[in-house]
Amino acid sequence: MFDVSTMKGQDYKTLSRNKSFKPIPLELNVSVEIKNKIKKDVSKNVVALIPGTERKDEVIIYSAHWDHFGIGKAIEGDSIYNGAVDNASGTAGLLALAEAFKKSKATKRSLVFIALTGEEQGLLGSAYYAEFPIFTPKKTVANINIDALDSPGKMKDLTITGYGQSEMDEYAKEAALKQNRYIIPDPEAEKRYFFRSDHFNFAKIGIPALYASRSYEGFDKSIEEIKAYNDNYRINLYHQPSDEYDPQTTVLSGVQLDLQLFFNVGLKLANEDTFPKWYDGSEFKAARK
Numbered sequence: 001m002f003d004v005s006t007m008k009g010q011d012y013k014t015l016s017r018n019k020s021f022k023p024i025p026l027e028l029n030v031s032v033e034i035k036n037k038i039k040k041d042v043s044k045n046v047v048a049l050i051p052g053t054e055r056k057d058e059v060i061i062y063s064a065h066w067d068h069f070g071i072g073k074a075i076e077g078d079s080i081y082n083g084a085v086d087n088a089s090g091t092a093g094l095l096a097l098a099e100a101f102k103k104s105k106a107t108k109r110s111l112v113f114i115a116l117t118g119e120e121q122g123l124l125g126s127a128y129y130a131e132f133p134i135f136t137p138k139k140t141v142a143n144i145n146i147d148a149l150d151s152p153g154k155m156k157d158l159t160i161t162g163y164g165q166s167e168m169d170e171y172a173k174e175a176a177l178k179q180n181r182y183i184i185p186d187p188e189a190e191k192r193y194f195f196r197s198d199h200f201n202f203a204k205i206g207i208p209a210l211y212a213s214r215s216y217e218g219f220d221k222s223i224e225e226i227k228a229y230n231d232n233y234r235i236n237l238y239h240q241p242s243d244e245y246d247p248q249t250t251v252l253s254g255v256q257l258d259l260q261l262f263f264n265v266g267l268k269l270a271n272e273d274t275f276p277k278w279y280d281g282s283e284f285k286a287a288r289k
């Protein structure tokens with residue numbers, strides 16, 4: 001008979017993270033009942049197109065989710081979940097990119113800008129797009145997803161979430177180098193952020209996707225200042241009513257650099273005739289075939 005007392009003081013989270021973990025029979029039966037309410041809603045993805053001059057059917061898709069949480073549980077008397085960083089910043093960035101491309105020389109391939117809905121409810125807008133794509137996935141050159149543009153100033157590095165998956169890394173590196181910046185892999189890869197934003201649904205149907213967000217080394221801010229800035233977002237603002245636009249504190253110089261980088265990645269892809277590839281070993285490679 002299993003002695004429950006041997007489980008005393010054990011933390012299942014720690015246990016299950018230990019590589020040598022072996023399941024322990026608890027010899028307990030548990031009945032659980034969950035009451036749930038389902039609310040159905042209709043929402044829309046918004047799609048815009050700038051046609052290319054030579055190969056109109058080949059597209060580069062920029063995406064950013066426009067939804068957030070709306071009105072929710074009040075925290076310190078505030079129940080409006082603004083989502084200024086997550087993801088009004090990305091949505092504004094999407095519009096800025098479209099405007100910049102519209103003002104520039106037309107590209108050979110087409111450019112598509114999709115404001116996706118329902119990301120916070122489980123990547124719903126991008127899942128819908130992946131199921132009913134408007135542009136042939138095989139001819140969709142790449143996806144550049146923007147989710148949270150946020151930094152305390154001009155930053156040297158930029159994190160690619162899901163680094164090592166595809167040649168999109170190389171495009172980002174080249175664009176970063178032009179700005180005297182560099183790309184880093186996600187330092188928190190174990191949190192599997194690659195599977196937690198909309199680019200994942202593009203990747204699932206074989207479209208090489210780039211998702212880059214978060215920096216740790218600045219041109220004119222100390223490592224400590226940046227860490228404090230990032231920690232403050234993670235702890236005090238992320239998914240809370242306090243993720244609010246504040247003209248006094250919002251700095252856009254770093255955001256501008258990131259957007260210029262995304263612009264240059266898209267510009268290069270839009271004038272090439274090759275397709276970026278998934279690396280061998282990537283779980284998304286097979287879907288491209």
Ligand SMILES: [Zn+2]
Binds near residue numbers: 065086087119147148
């Ligand atoms: Zn987001």
